[in-house]
Amino acid sequence: MVKICCIGAGYVGGPTMAVIALKCPKIEVVVVDIWEPRIKAWNSDQLPIYEPGLDEVVKECRGRNLFFSTDVEKHVAEADIVFVSVNTPTKTQGLGAGKAADLTYWESAARKIADVSKSDKIVVEKSTVPVKTAEAIEKILTHNSKGIKFQILSNPEFLAEGTAIGDLFNPDRVLIGGRETPEGQKAIQALKDVYAHWVPEDRILTTNLWSAELSKLAANAFLAQRISSVNAMSALCEATGADVAEVSYAVGKDTRIGPKFLNSSVGFGGSCFQKDILNLVYICECNGLPEVAEYWKQVIKINDYQKSRFVNRVVSSMFNTVSQKKIAILGFAFKKDTGDTRETPAIDVCQGLLGDKALLSIYDPQVTEDQIQRDLIMKKFDWDHPLHLQPKSPNSSVKQVSVTWDAYEATKGAHGVCILTEWDEFKTLDYKRIYDNMQKPAFVFDGRNVVNGEKLREIGFIVYSIGKPLDAWLKDMPAIA
Ligand SMILES: NC(=O)C1=CN([C@@H]2O[C@H](COP(=O)(O)OP(=O)(O)OC[C@H]3O[C@@H](n4cnc5c(N)ncnc54)[C@H](O)[C@@H]3O)[C@@H](O)[C@H]2O)C=CC1
Numbered sequence: 001m002v003k004i005c006c007i008g009a010g011y012v013g014g015p016t017m018a019v020i021a022l023k024c025p026k027i028e029v030v031v032v033d034i035w036e037p038r039i040k041a042w043n044s045d046q047l048p049i050y051e052p053g054l055d056e057v058v059k060e061c062r063g064r065n066l067f068f069s070t071d072v073e074k075h076v077a078e079a080d081i082v083f084v085s086v087n088t089p090t091k092t093q094g095l096g097a098g099k100a101a102d103l104t105y106w107e108s109a110a111r112k113i114a115d116v117s118k119s120d121k122i123v124v125e126k127s128t129v130p131v132k133t134a135e136a137i138e139k140i141l142t143h144n145s146k147g148i149k150f151q152i153l154s155n156p157e158f159l160a161e162g163t164a165i166g167d168l169f170n171p172d173r174v175l176i177g178g179r180e181t182p183e184g185q186k187a188i189q190a191l192k193d194v195y196a197h198w199v200p201e202d203r204i205l206t207t208n209l210w211s212a213e214l215s216k217l218a219a220n221a222f223l224a225q226r227i228s229s230v231n232a233m234s235a236l237c238e239a240t241g242a243d244v245a246e247v248s249y250a251v252g253k254d255t256r257i258g259p260k261f262l263n264s265s266v267g268f269g270g271s272c273f274q275k276d277i278l279n280l281v282y283i284c285e286c287n288g289l290p291e292v293a294e295y296w297k298q299v300i301k302i303n304d305y306q307k308s309r310f311v312n313r314v315v316s317s318m319f320n321t322v323s324q325k326k327i328a329i330l331g332f333a334f335k336k337d338t339g340d341t342r343e344t345p346a347i348d349v350c351q352g353l354l355g356d357k358a359l360l361s362i363y364d365p366q367v368t369e370d371q372i373q374r375d376l377i378m379k380k381f382d383w384d385h386p387l388h389l390q391p392k393s394p395n396s397s398v399k400q401v402s403v404t405w406d407a408y409e410a411t412k413g414a415h416g417v418c419i420l421t422e423w424d425e426f427k428t429l430d431y432k433r434i435y436d437n438m439q440k441p442a443f444v445f446d447g448r449n450v451v452n453g454e455k456l457r458e459i460g461f462i463v464y465s466i467g468k469p470l471d472a473w474l475k476d477m478p479a480i481a
């Protein structure tokens with residue numbers, strides 16, 4: 001029986017390995033992590049991450065050929081294929097701080113593999129890493145390997161949160177990069193055989209190591225670039241009376257451009273887009289390519305601009321001050337169908353409003369008060385370290401913030417409502433009831449274009465929708481970005 005071990009039981013390691021176990025009943029899959037509570041949760045009925053469809057997959061194979069354990073050494077030693085899916089955060093200190101990937105966790109995983117291995121192994125980079133990481137990992141492994149042979153493969157993951165199970169069941173492609181030697185090709189074939197249990201052969205792409213590593217950074221940069229492009233257009237739409245949804249639709253009808261990933265928003269979030277682009281920028285700078293670095297940096301700059309533009313719009317519309325005004329925040333996760341708040345635009349928007357002394361009342365169907373308070377206090381990039389290794393936040397909370405489990409409670413007595421995540425339930429709230437319980441004039445700032453602006457205007461709201469023609473009220477109170 002082929003044995004797979006995955007180091008890192010997070011948003012990628014957990015779902016990916018669960019699907020491999022489901023599709024390959026004859027392969028034993030063990031997911032290991034140093035973070036005990038997380039492994040405990042994987043072994044319970046309350047999985048550590050919320051992901052539609054994940055519970056069913058785990059239930060079917062946990063205990064059969066899928067296991068979760070903290071015994072990293074034992075399971076790495078026994079495995080034929082070791083996936084590494086640990087954190088690769090942005091460095092917060094030292095050389096490359098604020099841009100370069102922090103490979104501390106990767107290096108520690110690689111050293112562990114080298115230390116405990118007694119047989120040859122295929123080591124698979126599942127984490128997103130800088131191009132050329134495999135070379136460094138090879139050095140660590142071969143340096144300590146006591147004659148044991150390791151083959152390194154790059155097999156980046158392209159799943160998106162909220163749709164992870166569907167993405168894993170039916171991937172656009174599986175990418176495997178390896179050495180062009182006979183041993184490298186043999187390792188590629190072994191991993192191909194795993195995916196071939198359910199992925200059609202023409203969707204399994206094989207490349208050299210560096211192409212695979214770089215393709216992952218490139219794919220995220222291209223995706224984020226589309227959002228920044230449409231968000232840049234949204235500002236121009238507001239200035240000219242064009243409607244960004246109509247522009248996106250018309251542009252996306254060109255088959256060369258395509259319709260996906262053209263939704264204007266308050267900004268992209270999530271654990272990877274910003275981190276991976278910063279990493280790309282750093283790699284370009286290190287390779288003496290400042291123009292290329294500048295080009296990609298602009299994707300982040302527009303994203304930051306979009307978030308601050310939104311805050312400015314809120315404040316300027318409300319007579320240039322939100323001091324002591326209750327503002328309801330609907331949605332805190334970085335997108336719908338996930339409880340993940342890593343790099344969510346809601347953090348920047350809330351911090352912006354708090355900077356203007358607003359009182360925030362936050363509701364998200366999947367995010368706890370504890371998480372929200374931690375996010376609002378935490379320093380940039382600290383969030384991307386394993387929870388038990390994150391710097392302890394001061395034992396305090398942001399006093400001007402309250403968190404509720406009910407949208408109507410959050411909006412009661414508020415001057416304004418900001419919609420920051422596109423949860424489906426926000427489309428069907430009783431906005432008349434919300435309006436009746438708010439201060440007047442009552443504002444809705446829709447950062448995801450989920451509500452029907454016309455209907456809300458009929459109720460009496462002043463409505464701002466990203467990239468849509470502006471209400472007369474908003475035109476009279478221009479926001480300075
Ligand atoms: N979250 C996502 O949707 C995607 C993430 N990625 C990439 O996958 C990688 C992992 O991301 P996530 O799963 O989101 O991170 P995560 O933070 O949810 O999980 C990483 C896990 O690795 C564990 N870990 C760290 N060092 C360890 C060590 N030495 N030994 C054992 N366990 C260790 C941590 O305790 C943590 O549970 C990152 O490189 C990320 O860029 C790639 C595609 C999608």
Ligand SMILES: O=C(O)[C@H]1O[C@H](OP(=O)(O)OP(=O)(O)OC[C@H]2O[C@@H](n3ccc(=O)[nH]c3=O)[C@H](O)[C@@H]2O)[C@H](O)[C@@H](O)[C@@H]1O
Nearest residue numbers: 157158159160161227261262263265268269270272334335
């Ligand atoms: O490397 C990663 O971590 C992953 O990053 C993204 O996945 P994810 O961040 O989970 O979610 P997305 O659906 O890409 O959304 C990212 C952000 O962009 C925003 N977005 C997305 C699409 C759009 O049209 N407009 C828009 O503002 C979302 O609301 C969200 O805040 C990529 O889509 C995955 O392919 C990749 O594997």
